[in-house]
Amino acid sequence: MSKPTTTASVTPASIRNAAERLRGQILRTPCSRSVTLSEITGATVWLKFENLQFTASFKERGAYNKLSSLTAAERGRGVIAMSAGNHAQGVAYHARRLGVRATIVMPKNTPYVKVKHTEGHGARVILAGSSIEEAAASASSLADAERLVFIHPYDDPQVIAGQGTIALEMLEDAPGIDCLVVPAGGGGLLTGMAVAARAARPAIEVIGVEAGLYPSLKCALDGVPRPCGGDTLAEGIAVAALGNHILPLLREQVSDILLASEESLERAVSLLLNVEKTLVEGAGAAGLAALLQYPERFRGRMVGTVLTGGNMDPRLLAAILTRELAREGRITRLRIAVSDVPGQIARIASVVGRLEANFIDLQHQRIFTALPARDTYIDITLETRDRQHLDVILRELQAEGYDVRILDS
Numbered sequence: 001m002s003k004p005t006t007t008a009s010v011t012p013a014s015i016r017n018a019a020e021r022l023r024g025q026i027l028r029t030p031c032s033r034s035v036t037l038s039e040i041t042g043a044t045v046w047l048k049f050e051n052l053q054f055t056a057s058f059k060e061r062g063a064y065n066k067l068s069s070l071t072a073a074e075r076g077r078g079v080i081a082m083s084a085g086n087h088a089q090g091v092a093y094h095a096r097r098l099g100v101r102a103t104i105v106m107p108k109n110t111p112y113v114k115v116k117h118t119e120g121h122g123a124r125v126i127l128a129g130s131s132i133e134e135a136a137a138s139a140s141s142l143a144d145a146e147r148l149v150f151i152h153p154y155d156d157p158q159v160i161a162g163q164g165t166i167a168l169e170m171l172e173d174a175p176g177i178d179c180l181v182v183p184a185g186g187g188g189l190l191t192g193m194a195v196a197a198r199a200a201r202p203a204i205e206v207i208g209v210e211a212g213l214y215p216s217l218k219c220a221l222d223g224v225p226r227p228c229g230g231d232t233l234a235e236g237i238a239v240a241a242l243g244n245h246i247l248p249l250l251r252e253q254v255s256d257i258l259l260a261s262e263e264s265l266e267r268a269v270s271l272l273l274n275v276e277k278t279l280v281e282g283a284g285a286a287g288l289a290a291l292l293q294y295p296e297r298f299r300g301r302m303v304g305t306v307l308t309g310g311n312m313d314p315r316l317l318a319a320i321l322t323r324e325l326a327r328e329g330r331i332t333r334l335r336i337a338v339s340d341v342p343g344q345i346a347r348i349a350s351v352v353g354r355l356e357a358n359f360i361d362l363q364h365q366r367i368f369t370a371l372p373a374r375d376t377y378i379d380i381t382l383e384t385r386d387r388q389h390l391d392v393i394l395r396e397l398q399a400e401g402y403d404v405r406i407l408d409s
Contacts, residue, residue: 009157010249012199015164015192018065022165025068025094026060027053031173031304036275041291042299046174048166051280051310055089055117058166058189058308059153063090065162066151067098075100080148082106082139084132084235085114086309087153092123103148105139107131111235111313133241154188155243164192170304171200177304183286184208184217184257185237187246189308194253208250208257209286211265214238218257220247233265233320236283236309258297260289263327267292269317270324272307279317284308329387331360333379333407336397340376348378351400355393358383379407 029049037045050058067079078101081091088104095102102123106115107130119125128138143150152159166189171177180197184190187208194206210217211234215226220242228240260268268285271292272278287305291298325331338344345362352359365377384390397404 010160010164010191010195012196014157014161015168015196018061018158018161019165019168021065021068022061022162025064028169029053031170033174034276037271037288037291040271041303042295043291044302045288045291046170046177046302046304047276047288048170048304048306049278050166051278051284051307055086055093055121056310057086057090057284058163058306059083059086059090060094061090061165062153062156062159062162062188062192063087063151064094066156066158067091067094067100069158070100070149074149078103078146078148079151080105080139080143080146081151081153082132082135083153084238085110085118085311086236087151088118088123088125089114089121089311091151092118092121096122103142103146105135105142107135109235111311111316113313114311117311132239152243154186154239155246156188160188160192160195160246162192163189164196166306167193167196168200170306171197174302174304176302177204179205179207179298179301179303181207181209181258181287181290181298181303181305183234183237183283183306183308184210185214185239185283186241186243187217187250188243189306190217190254191243191246191249193306195249198253205256206254207290208254209260209290210257211237211283211286212259212261214240215257215259216240216242217250218259221251221254221257233262233269233282233316234260234286236281237286238283258290258294260286260293264289264293266320266323267327269312269320273317273321278307279310279312280307281309281312284310329384329390331381331383332390333381334394334397335365335405335407336378336380337403338376338378345378347400348380348397348402351396352380352382352393355389355396357389357393 031048034045080103082105104123105126108127129135182190190208211232213230213232265282268289272280284307361381363379
């Protein structure tokens, strides 16, 4: 497999050329102001809905730009890519459109929905390794063995130029944006958008956002080692190894790298679904997560961020939404110490019903308890309107003489 070429050819001109090549081949996604998220964060927030692309990800841009630049001989050999899912789908979809045979190597822990969709676009999918790096090693060996053209997800000038077209569209739709907040994994999207934006408006600030568990870019730019690894909601930007050639450009163009916590990522996914009625995966919500986690950094500014993808396992989404309800005090587990005599549940239910809350679950704990033998715990899970409603119920139960505490786990 040939090594990725230098990003010296990633220029404002190459990004404008990519924009012309992409015209009519992908969706020009909307970029709109969110009134509610602006109120929550204190910034004027503009969202670029790249999750509305056909494959639900911005990765289509770089994939099509690269594929359309191949020679006839290269197209005849076929292409190979390694990806956790979104680059895979972009390459597979546009390769089929262009009549190019595609092979995709994905880590074994890739969400099933992404594997299924990639296969649905006609690609041969191979699951190998537990990380992007291990998948890349397998892809490299297979590319050499079968003479396939390798399409790197972020360390290729044509791919980076394609991703940079997002910034051109955002600044056309919202010329007043003074700060771009961009999810960052390998750094291709961040590099392309920074080059495009800073050329169009030198004073604009460009900030990258990584998952806190995978701070590889921040480590490289700061020269400070940090632990890198673990299970993150933002698996699409869980990249331990960066592209070989992006750092010089990023040092020139990017002012800061912020780290998004898992809690802020979950909250961002939930808010986007509940407020904007749009499904965004963890990596795609990283920009909003940074706005929520570091509000003082952006307060009063006009900020644009990219919702980079919307491919999420439904079971994971359900877990995130339920956890967010718990954080908001709308679903809560309570432990109540009572005398083990008839009528206690009825008394508790009377309070809960009168205050218009809802029982989700109820359990006695008679055995695993340090209480006297004549006493017991009753664990109840309640659905309430909000935390203030929950506080009213807690006060009323305590006024009835019950020892009540909230269970966090």
